[in-house]
Amino acid sequence: MSLIYAAAVAAAFGCGVYLLLSRHLMRMTFGIMLISAAVNLVIFLAGRLESQQPPVISAGETELQQAAANPLPQALVLTAIVIGFSLVAFLASLALRAYRDTGAASTRQLTQAEDLGSPEEQPGRGS
């Protein structure tokens, strides 16, 4: 079970890295999303997958059952999902803004930052 799971995570991570290496901003965003999802799955795997029992202390008992699932990875994943979502939303809005401003979604055409004070620029040009 863990091995199949690990292979699936590896596949997702690999696809994410492949997309991230692209020059297109949306593909890069998707790459980040895939990697983020893969990392979240690794957290689940790190918390062990065996148990299906909900980690709930039933009425009248004082401690968690031995067979209960580990609740901590779920809390961690939940946090990571929320954070990842907000960052991806920001990244997507950045990409949209860049596209609207410059008409380009390729990092090859986005060079406005690098152009400032670049050695190739001629001193007489612009102001």
Place this chain on the structure above:
Amino acid sequence: MTGLLLEQAAMLPVALPLLTAALTALLWSWPRAQRAVSLMGLVLTAAAGVSLLLRVLDTGIQVIEFGGWAPPFGISFAADRLSAVLVLISGVLGVAVGLYGLVSVGDRQARAGYYVLLHGLLAAVNGAFLTGDLFNLYVWFEIMLITAMGLLALNRTRAQIDGTIRYAVLNLLSTLLFLLAVALVYGVTGSLNMADIAASLTGAETPPVMVLAAALLFAAFGIKAGYFPLFFWLPASYHTASIAVSALFAGLLTKVGVYACFRVFTLLFDVSFGGVRELAVLLAAATMVFGVFGAAVQWDVRRILSFHIVSQIGYMLLGLALATPLAMAAAVFYIVHHIIVKANLFLVAGAMQRASGTFDLRRSGGLARQSPLLALLFLIPAMSLAGIPPLSGFWAKFTIIDASFRAEAGWLAALGLFVGLMTLYSMSKIWIHAFWKPARIDRTAPRRVPVPMVAAILGLGLITVVIGLQPDPLYRFALDAAAELADRGGYIEAVLGFVPLLQEAQ
């Protein structure tokens, strides 16, 4: 009441900026009120930093358990000497940037959320310095990332959007690698508290997956700090932000990565674990050299300075890589010196832009005649960065090069000296083109640099001079901080309340 406040001293440097951020958010449409509240918050945060440092010096490592949950279960903050001094310096820097921002940050930027983001960033930076929990560190990194992206893209110019995209993608990747490492560490040790992880790793046979975790952590913090093959996002983005923001980033953000590296590779892992040390030596050398050569060809003052951040990070990593007590102390000294000097140089660059109208060295000139005070204020941090005595940079470079010789790494010492020389080259380039060269346009009425800007630059410059003339107290403090970093058992005892039985054979 005051007793409780003192006991919770380690929480205030995070709580105060968060509170100020909330207040400035409430005052969204009143930029003036935001400015006043923000400056007050910055001063209070710096004061909290002072009180925390005094308390750490007085009674040792400060630990707070949130919600009354004892350390391995709840989240805890732990402030040792290194954390406390970094919190203090970021507080001081915050005040300087706040003062500077009184004139350089306009109402439009205030309405775009500058003050809210600024205080959010400070809270996250302090949180990262203080936390004793690995997952909590990840959360602070993410808060730092999102506030930093907001600050970078504040003016929404094309260059800023471009810079922010470069910054965002690589830093997101870095935090994801960090999270992956956290998952692996959690899978092996079943804990997220750094002291608890250290205790369970001490002495026991380390499983091979931990080598992977160590490598991932090194890479993740390496992207944050700007180590050699991972630094390209930094000079592609820092120079696009407005100058107060650039100064804050230059001073603090990379140093959080360096700090995290120091914390993890002294507490959780030994730096010699899994080949990290050999790698760190090479990366430190490459970071110093490539940063300084990158700067040599640039013409924008801010880009020159951005490349120099990278080059200086190499010296700090060198301290960690050598890992002798002297080298660690030198690195601590270097970090403190660098935060002040680097931020100050960015502030000076902003003042130069005010006076000459441009950041591009090819178009500016005549500043030495136009405002001699500004020339003096530039010379202090610039000479300090290059390591000219009697300024703080000389002692920082001297101690790290001395430590390299003592660790019998003569080639690293030679490289350090050479990079210092190249730094001097870049600084003289700025000096010659912006200050000495006659101005391109003769202005009848020279542009003036506003007083708050000069005050902020002067304040940071004074700190540099004082450290330069009296390096002894800071150096002694750095030695103590390095000893505390090396004393893993002491940290674990302070957080968990017991010493792990199996001490590692050093």
